[in-house]
Amino acid sequence: MSAPLIADADHPVPLLDVQSLGVEFQTRSGTVRAIQDVSLSVRRGETVGVVGESGSGKSVLFYSVLGILDAAGRVTGGRAVFGGLDLTAASPSELAELRGREAAMIFQNPRAALNPIRKVGRQIEDVLARHTSTPSAQLRARAIEALAAVRIPDPERRYHAYPFELSGGLCQRVMIALSLACSPSLLIADEPTTGLDVTTQAAVMDLIRELATRRRMATVLITHDLGLAADYCDRIVVMHAGHVVETAPTAQLFAKPRHPYTARLVATTPHGAQSLSALAAIPGNLPDLRRADLPNCRFSERCDRKEAACVSEPLTTTEFEAGHRVACRRPL
C-alpha cells in the first residue's frame, strides 16, 4: 500500500534502521544473550543479505524487529526504526497492523509454514481481509490474483489446494503470494530456499528478485549460503554469535574481506574454479551464549589473529570505505 514511488538506493533515510539492538532469552539453564549491539540498515529497493552460521542470531534479529519473538525472548536495548516508527517501542497491536502489510516474512520449509488444514487460497484471504478493505465478495478474486502474480499455474484450481497437495516449490510460491498480497515495502526472506531442490531454489530466488524489482520492494535475504547471497544481494551483513562482524557491498566483501571470520567464510564458499581441497573449515564452534565470561569479541576464541585486547576491551567498529564496516581490532 505504501510502496515507495521510486526505488532510490541513495535515499537519505533508510527504510529499516536497526541501532544497537540487543535480544535475550530467559531459559531454564540461564540467559542467552542472542543478539548484542547489532546495527544495520536496509534502504528502499535494495537487497541485503544477512549471512552467518546457524545460531548466529540472524533469524532472531528479524523476529525481534517484527515483534514475533517467542515469549522467552525480549529486546534489551536499542531501536529498530521502520518507516519512521520505532518498532521496539510500538505496541503489539501496532506491530501486528504492520506485519503482513508493510513488512512481510517468508520462511524455510514452506510446506510446514502453511496451515495444513486450510485451503491455501483461504490463507491468502485471511491476510487480505486483515490488512485491506477488500470487500469479502472480492477476496477470492484478489487471492487468485496473488497466486497468479507468483506465476502459479492454474491459480483458480490451486486456490482450493491444501499445502500437502502442492510441491515444496509451489508451497514456497504460495508463501510468497501470501506475504506479498498486501504489497509490503519490506520482505524478509528467512532461508527461503532451504528444503527445496536446487532447480526450484533458483526459480524461487529469481521470482523473489523479479517481484522485488517490479514492486520496488526492499528485501532482506537471511541465509547461511554465502554463494546465494553473492548472487542476489547488493550488500551483505555478516553475523557471528549475535554480533554483526562485517558489512560491505557484495563485490567488496568478496574481493577484500576484512574480518577474519568473513575471510574464512569466503574461503569455505565453493566457487566454480576452486577444487574441493581448497575449501577450508572454520575451526571451533559458536561460543555458548549463556556463558557469563563471554569475550568481548565473540569470535576471538576461534580466531588466529586474536590478542589480549580482543577479549578484554570493548568491541569497536571501524569504517574502511563508504559502507564497509568491520567489528575487529586486527582486521585483515
Added chain:
Amino acid sequence: MLSLIARRLLAAIPSVLGIVVVTFVLTRALPGDPAAYYAGPAATAEAVEQIRVKLGLDQPLWRQFLDYAGDLARGDLGLSVSTGQPVSEELLRRLPASLEITLLGLLLAGAIALPLGILAATRPNSWIDHACRLVTTLGVSLPIFFTGLLLAYVFYYLLGWAPPPVGRLDSLYSPPPHWTGFYLIDSLIARDGRVFLSAAGQMVLPVITLALFVLAPIARMTRASMLGVLSSDFVRTARASGLTPATVLYRYAFRNAMLPVLTTLGMVFSFLLGSNVVIEKVFAWPGVGSYAVDALIQSDYAPVQGFVLVMALLFVAINLLIDVLYTVIDPRVSIES
C-alpha cells in the same frame, strides 16, 4: 463421505462378531450356576435339573451358542431370567437414562476442559496453568466411585443442596410421556417445568462425577496439543502475517489442535460408558449399567450379553462419528485412508 461410512461399518463387523463370541464364552466361564440360583437354596436336585433343561443349559456349549446367535440374527436378545422381560426392551428403556448422564457429563467436561487447556497452553506457568495441572492430577488420582460417594455425602447428606440419590426423578413426580427417553427433552416436549427441574436436579451430581473423571485427559490433551501447534511453523507464519491474536488462536491453532483432542474425546466416551456401571449403582440410576451389574450378580446371562453387545455397538458408532469428524476437519485424512 458415504463410502467412508460404509467402509467403516463393514470394517466393524468382524469386531462385533468377535465380541458376540467372547461375551458368550465369558458369561459361561463365570462362576455360579444359574439353574441352582433360580431353583433356590431349598430345591431338590431334580428341580434344579428341570430348570436347567428349561433354560437350555443342558445343551452342549456350541448348541447354546448357535441358538443364541440365531436369536441375535432375528434381533432377539433373549429373556432376562430374573425379571422375565425381553432383554432388548429393557435395554432400550434404560439406555436413554445412561446416555443422558454420559453425554451431559462429556459435554460438561469438554466445556470446562477445552478452555482450561487452551488458557493453560497460551499462558504457560500462569495460575491457570497450575490450576490445569492440579485438576488433571486430581482427576486421574480420584477413583470415580469415590468422587461419586464423596459428592453425594457432602452435597446431599452434609449440606442438603442436592436431592437424594434415588434415581432419575424425585418420587413426587411421574416420568414425562415417552418420546426420546431423555427426561430433560421429554419434559420440555411435555412443557412440564417441574419435572424438568426435578430431572435436572437429580442429574447434577452424577453428571459432575462423570465430568470430573474425564476432565483430566481432555484438559491435558488440549493443553499439550495446543502447545505443540502454537510453536509450529504455520502459527509463526500467521503471526508474521499480522493476523489478530484471536484469528491465530482459533482459526489457525485451535482447529489443528482439535485433531488429537477429538481422538481423546472418543476414548473418554468409552471410559464414561464403562464407569456408568459404578455411577449408576452409587446414584440408584436406572440405566443399562446397573441393569448389567444386577444381572451379573444373578448369573443372568442374557442381559449381560445384551449389555456388552450394546456397549460394543456404541463404541463402533462413536468411533465412526470421530472418523467422520476427522475427515471434516482434516483434508489429509480422506486421501490417506
